[in-house]
Structures are given as structure tokens and as C-alpha cells.
Amino acid sequence: MPRAFVADPPCAMCGRPSSHVELVAPGAKPADWQRWPPQRRDAYDTARQRHGDQQWWLLFSGVVAGNGHGQPVDLAQATRIASAFAEPYRYTLVRTAGFYDDAGFCGPCDAPYCQQHWNVSSSGYGTCPRGHGKSLDALSWPDDL
Ligand SMILES: [Zn+2]
Ligand SMILES: [Zn+2]
Numbered sequence: 001m002p003r004a005f006v007a008d009p010p011c012a013m014c015g016r017p018s019s020h021v022e023l024v025a026p027g028a029k030p031a032d033w034q035r036w037p038p039q040r041r042d043a044y045d046t047a048r049q050r051h052g053d054q055q056w057w058l059l060f061s062g063v064v065a066g067n068g069h070g071q072p073v074d075l076a077q078a079t080r081i082a083s084a085f086a087e088p089y090r091y092t093l094v095r096t097a098g099f100y101d102d103a104g105f106c107g108p109c110d111a112p113y114c115q116q117h118w119n120v121s122s123s124g125y126g127t128c129p130r131g132h133g134k135s136l137d138a139l140s141w142p143d144d145l
Pocket of ligand 1: 113115117
């Protein structure tokens, strides 16, 4: 069985989260539920009920885009994502989750950066503080989930 988890990999430059990845178990609520405003809770419940409550659920906010109130993932996907975010976070593992921006990780640096430190251009191309570039284009989301 996969495990529910929350991952907020801290930007290597400023410590702000590069992204937010949360895997919610079937029938469970997100970790921050008590702090969510009622509107957001309603929207989440509605989205989740559309898929039945017995699915694993993925919440993802990437460097420039995310999946809103989340999406259902099957057991195999949930297992893959949970093992991709085993701590300490490493790029080679994180990338196996298949997120469009690898949760903000730069491959050559093996470190995550926030939107500011990716210096994201209007076309969605990011350049890390050490000069490595990659596309953070959200259009490819969710490419291989
Ligand atoms: Zn930063
Ligand atoms: Zn880099």
C-alpha cells in the first residue's frame, strides 16, 4: 500500500516551498483541512465525490501550475508518487513521479527552486540560479500520470 504524505520541497535559495505535493488516502481529508476556508473544502469535496471517495487523491501545486482541487490516482500511480517523494528528496527519484516540472527540481543541481528562483519566463521556460534551463510549461501536465 502507498502511504499518504505531504511534500513541500524547500527552495535551495530561499526556503520557500518549490511546490506542494500531497497524496490523500481513500476517504481521508488533506492534512491542512482544518485551515482550509469553507469554499475550498466544498470545491474539494465536490471534486472528490465525482470520482467516489474510495480512490487515492493527488493534490499538486507546481512552480507555475497545479491540478486545482486534485485528481484521482490509481493504486499504481499512488505507489509510484509516494516512493518518488521518499525523503531526502532526490531529483532522480522525484522525476519518476512524472510531474510536468519535477516539483521544481533542477536535475543538474539535484535541488528544488521556487518560481522566483527559477526566473520563469512568460513562455514558461525557467533558468535556475546556476544557469540550468528547463521548460516549466504547464501545458504538458499531466503528461504521464
Ligand atoms: Zn526561492
Ligand atoms: Zn540548476
